[in-house]
Amino acid sequence: MRAITYSRFGAAKDVLKLEDLAVPQAAEGEVLVRIRTSGVNPSDIRARAGGRPGVSEPPFPTIVPHSDGAGVIEAVGKGVTQSRIGERVWIWNGQWQRAFGTAAECIALPSEQAVKLPDHVSFEDGAVLGIPGLTACHSVLGGGTVEGRTVLVSGGAGTVGRLAIQVAVAFGARVLATARGEDGQKAAREAGAEHVFDYSDNDLADQILNATSGSPVDRIVEVEFGKNVETNTKVIAERGTIAAFGSAREMTPVLPFYPLMFKAVTIDLVLVYLLSAAERLAAVENLTTLLEKEALDIRISKVLPLEECASAHDMIAAGDRAGSVILTI
Structure with a gap:
C-alpha cells in the first residue's frame, strides 16, 4: 500500500517520504479501514517536527503520520461482527501512541476507534471529526x-x-x-x-x-x-x-x-x-447527534493528494488558512 512515512524529525520536505508498505492485518478486536481521506492537524506537524515536550527522537523506527481520517471498513479481526465490513467510518487517535496513522491507503486499529459516518457526511468532513x-x-x-x-x-x-x-x-x-x-x-x-x-x-x-x-x-x-x-x-x-x-x-x-x-x-x-472512556463516548454521541441533524458546517480549506503531504504540513504550519487541510487517498 502507498503510505507517507518519516523516521526522523525535521522539515516536512526533508523527512516525509512516499513508500510502499505491506497492508496491515486486523488483529483481534480490530478493523481494517481502507482510507479515503486523512486529516492534517497542528499536532501532526508538531509531532513530525519534534515539537512535543520531552520527545527528542521518534518513538518508532518508521511512522505513518496523522490521527484523523475517514474511509470504509474492509476487513475485521476476531471478535468484531462481520456486519461492519463495508461500513463508512471516521477515525480517532489513529496515530496516538501507535506507529501507523491515516496517511496511508489502509489502517488497522481497535474497532471502537472507527466510528460510523452518516451516509450524508462526506469523507472529507469525516476526516475533521477526530481531533x-x-x-x-x-x-x-x-x-x-x-x-x-x-x-x-x-x-x-x-x-x-x-x-x-x-x-x-x-x-x-x-x-x-x-x-x-x-x-x-x-x-x-x-x-x-x-x-x-x-x-x-x-x-x-x-x-x-x-x-x-x-x-x-x-x-x-x-x-x-x-x-x-x-x-x-x-x-x-x-x-x-x-x-x-x-x-x-x-x-x-x-x-x-x-x-x-x-x-x-x-x-x-x-x-x-486522553479522554476517559465515558468522556469519549459522550463526545462521540454528541458529535453523532449533531451530524445526524446536519447541524455542523465544516470548512475545508484545501484538499490535496497523498503525494503532497509535505505541502499540506507546510500549509498547517503557516497558519494562514480558512478551514481544514485534507489528503485524499
Missing part, C-alpha cells in the same frame, strides 16, 4: 449542559473554534466569540456567535462584559490560554470553567492565581487523546 470535532464537543459539553448559559469561544474562526460555536449554539447556549480581522469575525458570526470581538483589542474584557450587560461568562473555550488568561479572569463567572485546548503563543503562562481562586474557577486542560 477538531471531539475537541470542540468536549470543550463545550465536557462539564455538562450549556443550555441557557453564556459561552465564550476564543479563536472562533479556527477549525475547533468554529465547530465549538456551532456545538454551543445547537445545545442552547448564548455564544460570544473572538477572532482576527473582518474575515475571521465574519466566519465566527456565520457559525452562530451572537457577538464577535477582535481578540487583539486592548479593552477586550470591557467589550465582552458590555455585550452581556455586565454578566460574566459561564464557560470559556480557549485556544490560547497563556495569552488570554488575564482577559478570561476578568470575564469568567464564579464557579465558571476555562476549557483550554491550546497555549502555543505562551507555553509557560503565569496565572493570576488569587483572582481565579476567589471565583473558584475550574481550569480544564483538554487533551482529546
Whole structure:
C-alpha cells in the first residue's frame, strides 16, 4: 500500500517520504479501514517536527503520520461482527501512541476507534471529526449542559473554534466569540456567535462584559490560554470553567492565581487523546447527534493528494488558512 512515512524529525520536505508498505492485518478486536481521506492537524506537524515536550527522537523506527481520517471498513479481526465490513467510518487517535496513522491507503486499529459516518457526511468532513470535532464537543459539553448559559469561544474562526460555536449554539447556549480581522469575525458570526470581538483589542474584557450587560461568562473555550488568561479572569463567572485546548503563543503562562481562586474557577486542560472512556463516548454521541441533524458546517480549506503531504504540513504550519487541510487517498 502507498503510505507517507518519516523516521526522523525535521522539515516536512526533508523527512516525509512516499513508500510502499505491506497492508496491515486486523488483529483481534480490530478493523481494517481502507482510507479515503486523512486529516492534517497542528499536532501532526508538531509531532513530525519534534515539537512535543520531552520527545527528542521518534518513538518508532518508521511512522505513518496523522490521527484523523475517514474511509470504509474492509476487513475485521476476531471478535468484531462481520456486519461492519463495508461500513463508512471516521477515525480517532489513529496515530496516538501507535506507529501507523491515516496517511496511508489502509489502517488497522481497535474497532471502537472507527466510528460510523452518516451516509450524508462526506469523507472529507469525516476526516475533521477526530481531533477538531471531539475537541470542540468536549470543550463545550465536557462539564455538562450549556443550555441557557453564556459561552465564550476564543479563536472562533479556527477549525475547533468554529465547530465549538456551532456545538454551543445547537445545545442552547448564548455564544460570544473572538477572532482576527473582518474575515475571521465574519466566519465566527456565520457559525452562530451572537457577538464577535477582535481578540487583539486592548479593552477586550470591557467589550465582552458590555455585550452581556455586565454578566460574566459561564464557560470559556480557549485556544490560547497563556495569552488570554488575564482577559478570561476578568470575564469568567464564579464557579465558571476555562476549557483550554491550546497555549502555543505562551507555553509557560503565569496565572493570576488569587483572582481565579476567589471565583473558584475550574481550569480544564483538554487533551482529546486522553479522554476517559465515558468522556469519549459522550463526545462521540454528541458529535453523532449533531451530524445526524446536519447541524455542523465544516470548512475545508484545501484538499490535496497523498503525494503532497509535505505541502499540506507546510500549509498547517503557516497558519494562514480558512478551514481544514485534507489528503485524499
